[in-house]
Amino acid sequence: MTTLAADREIEALMALHPKGFDLSLDRITRLLERLGNPQDLLPPVIHIAGTNGKGSCAAFSRALLEASGRLVHVHTSPHLVSWHERYRLAAEGGGRLVDDDVFAEAIARVAKANDGQKITVFEILTAVTFILFSEHPAEAAIIEVGLGGRFDATNVVERPAVSVIMPVSMDHEAYLGDRVELIAAEKAGIMKRGCPVVIGAQESETALQVLIETAERLECPTFVYGQDFLAFEENGRMVYQDEDGLMDLPLPRLPGRHQVANAAAAIAAVKAAGFEISHRAAEKAMATVAWPGRMxxxxxxxxxxxxxxxxxxxxxxxxxxxxxxxxxxxxxxxxxxxxxxxxxxxxxxxxxxxxxxxxxxxxxxxxxxxxxxxxxxxxxxxxxxxxxxxxxxxxxxxxxxxxxxxxxxxxxxxxxxxxxxxxxxxxxxxxxxxxxxxxxx
CATH class of the missing domain: 3.90.190.20 (Mur ligase, C-terminal domain)
Structure with a gap:
């Protein structure tokens, strides 16, 4: 894949705009209005926050939906080698990383709409996500939070199909706070009134309490790991359980016991977002899921x-x-x-x-x-x-x-x-x- 055109556009942006994060939604909101609010034109959104496991949850969600024959867009960050990895566009037979010319054109269009206003590169690239995902057909969009949740540039989707909070622990303290309950409150900022919420396995009871209380205050249908759904390893298999019953599945292809809980959160999230998952699709997803750079x-x-x-x-x-x-x-x-x-x-x-x-x-x-x-x-x-x-x-x-x-x-x-x-x-x-x-x- 040639990456020169998109890379040149991003390098030009980095020369103009500050590096790092500036936690506010004012700039991204202004820019999106100039672009016609593409974030309001997306297919059902699975929005994922958390300290650890966000990417794995996104990978499992994609695998589940694609195994069900669905067309899925996926936004993740950061990338490992190429900026293109952040944008996987829906395609028959499985999503593909965005083509360089399509990516470069979208960046140029967003930069032009911004018209030199103060903004971060991450915010421009998030607006690119919404442009790409609104202009290419799909049945679902999986969007991973960049940093935190409440003020993350992705947090402009007003009615997500589901908000997912993966395990919360200490990280980015300079931006999010120096106590786990403060970090949990920032992550909970992606919850929207009345929209379903899935809370993955939490290490901290304090974090869990903050997440549950926020969801209750916003009157969100809430699905909590260990209460409303769970998964465990038994005889070399993964057993997933929720109010609909049991699914006896192969162990996830991603190594580590923690991936059983991550897979469970994804199953709960995809179901909460309104998609049916057959036993056959779930089996296929566990066997085909891929997440580069993580074990x-x-x-x-x-x-x-x-x-x-x-x-x-x-x-x-x-x-x-x-x-x-x-x-x-x-x-x-x-x-x-x-x-x-x-x-x-x-x-x-x-x-x-x-x-x-x-x-x-x-x-x-x-x-x-x-x-x-x-x-x-x-x-x-x-x-x-x-x-x-x-x-x-x-x-x-x-x-x-x-x-x-x-x-x-x-x-x-x-x-x-x-x-x-x-x-x-x-x-x-x-x-x-x-x-x-x-x-x-």
């Missing part, structure tokens, strides 16, 4: 070839303590099935709780190699990150790159084929997929 196995590629022979390599973009816990649990599950020594190659950015992330792997990882994240201005220097890992009780050493860490491990490890996790940042995950020659499609 993704790297079986081949330029980087994979540098690892020790027979190594089991996993890539994950999770970057906060909550993500660290679920990734560590997924790896512990792998360890139970097939014991191997585990090594971690990690790069992180400075807005994340690095020690908190590393603590999840104490007692599980033999050694950490810390690497720079060259694709972000906020990358933590590899020597500093090694100190954070050491503070969390791990042994660590800085390396100049993922490639060099893999080669060092190959040249020095004298034991059974290891298991290797490359993780700690979506920026790192994207860079690895790019360098490996296996970008998302």
């Amino acid at each position: 993704q196995k790297l079986a081949q590629g330029r980087l994979a070839e540098l690892a020790p022979r027979g190594a089991d390599i996993w890539l994950d973009g999770g970057h906060n303590p909550g993500a660290g816990v679920v990734v560590a649990e997924a790896l512990a599950e792998q360890e139970e099935k097939n014991p191997r020594p585990l090594f971690l190659i990690s790069g992180m950015i400075n807005t994340k709780d690095q020690s908190g992330y590393f603590r999840a792997f104490k007692g599980l990882v033999r050694h950490v190699y810390t690497v720079p994240v060259n694709t972000s201005d906020a990358g933590v220097p590899n020597d500093e990150l090694a100190i954070r890992a050491t503070e969390a009780g791990l042994t660590a050493e800085p390396m100049s790159s993922v490639a060099n860490a893999l080669m060092l491990l190959r040249d020095t490890w004298d034991g059974p084929p290891p298991r290797i996790l490359i993780g700690g940042s979506l920026y790192l995950a994207g860079a690895v997929l790019d360098e490996n020659g296996t970008p998302p499609t």
